Amino acid sequence: MESLFTLPLVNGAKVRILQITDTHLFAGEDETLLGVNTFNSYRAVLDAIKAQQREVDIIAATGDLAQDQSVEAYHQFARGIGELTAPCVWLPGNHDFQPAMVNALQDAGINPSKHVLLGEHWQIILLDTQVFGVPHGELSEYQLEWMERCLNAYPDRFTLLMLHHHPLPSGCTWLDQHSLRNAHMLANTLVNYPKVNTLLCGHIHQELDLDWYGRRLYATPSTCVQFKPHCTNFTIDTVAPGWRYLDLYPDGRVETEVFRLETSEFHPDTESDGYE
Numbered sequence: 001m002e003s004l005f006t007l008p009l010v011n012g013a014k015v016r017i018l019q020i021t022d023t024h025l026f027a028g029e030d031e032t033l034l035g036v037n038t039f040n041s042y043r044a045v046l047d048a049i050k051a052q053q054r055e056v057d058i059i060a061a062t063g064d065l066a067q068d069q070s071v072e073a074y075h076q077f078a079r080g081i082g083e084l085t086a087p088c089v090w091l092p093g094n095h096d097f098q099p100a101m102v103n104a105l106q107d108a109g110i111n112p113s114k115h116v117l118l119g120e121h122w123q124i125i126l127l128d129t130q131v132f133g134v135p136h137g138e139l140s141e142y143q144l145e146w147m148e149r150c151l152n153a154y155p156d157r158f159t160l161l162m163l164h165h166h167p168l169p170s171g172c173t174w175l176d177q178h179s180l181r182n183a184h185m186l187a188n189t190l191v192n193y194p195k196v197n198t199l200l201c202g203h204i205h206q207e208l209d210l211d212w213y214g215r216r217l218y219a220t221p222s223t224c225v226q227f228k229p230h231c232t233n234f235t236i237d238t239v240a241p242g243w244r245y246l247d248l249y250p251d252g253r254v255e256t257e258v259f260r261l262e263t264s265e266f267h268p269d270t271e272s273d274g275y276e
């Protein structure tokens, strides 16, 4: 497993994380997903983030970075993220092609670490829930054991656990067939680790803030297409692409905020009935 990465903080004792998720980029800049040009919406999100001028300690990209499995799509991602000053870490989603992803992102100078110590009080652990070729997720024995080793190595730190797939029902029936199938194994393992107080997902292309066995679980809008909350069948939402900041405090508190583009430019094709 990739080495431990220790990050000095830019905001004093507080850690600020920027989450970007589900960019679904292609090799070409003219490609669209459900009518949205994912390259342009990613660019617009990056520009809006730059305009906010927030001091960020670390960027977390929580999967589905590419839609077409191409090396060039990951280069597109890396070129964009390279315009922000903070270092970036990442984990894979169901659409990612790790043989291309690992090398392309590493070649672009993006840190491959999956365990990051943030200042004195926090750590983040990035899990791989991908089951190659299918939309649902699962945590392997290896991932669970590795996570426990990380937690045992730094038992005094508060922990933000990141994973692509949601471990609890999102409220969208059609999406919940694509959730983390063995979430109970994660829950069982975490019983011994109360300092893991926050989980962060992508995958569901919508904002979510729920309690999961006494821990906080957040999900975040995609930088491209959005799914409508509380729907039984596949339903696209017309709200704008977004991103999330999380501020982690030394006492374990987390403050978080989601932002969206202030434009209707990235209007999806609402008649569309899905994608693979």
Ligand SMILES: Nc1ncnc2c1ncn2[C@@H]1O[C@@H]2COP(=O)(O)O[C@H]2[C@H]1O
Binding pocket: 022, 064, 094, 095, 135, 174, 175, 178, 203, 204, 234, 273, 274, 275, 276
């Ligand atoms: N109409 C649909 N019904 C069920 N699943 C779908 C449909 N369209 C797309 N999906 C899958 O659901 C996934 C949810 O988000 P993803 O970006 O992982 O990619 C999506 C597809 O793999």
Ligand SMILES: [Fe+2]
Binding pocket: 022, 024, 064, 093, 203, 204, 205
């Ligand atoms: Fe996605």
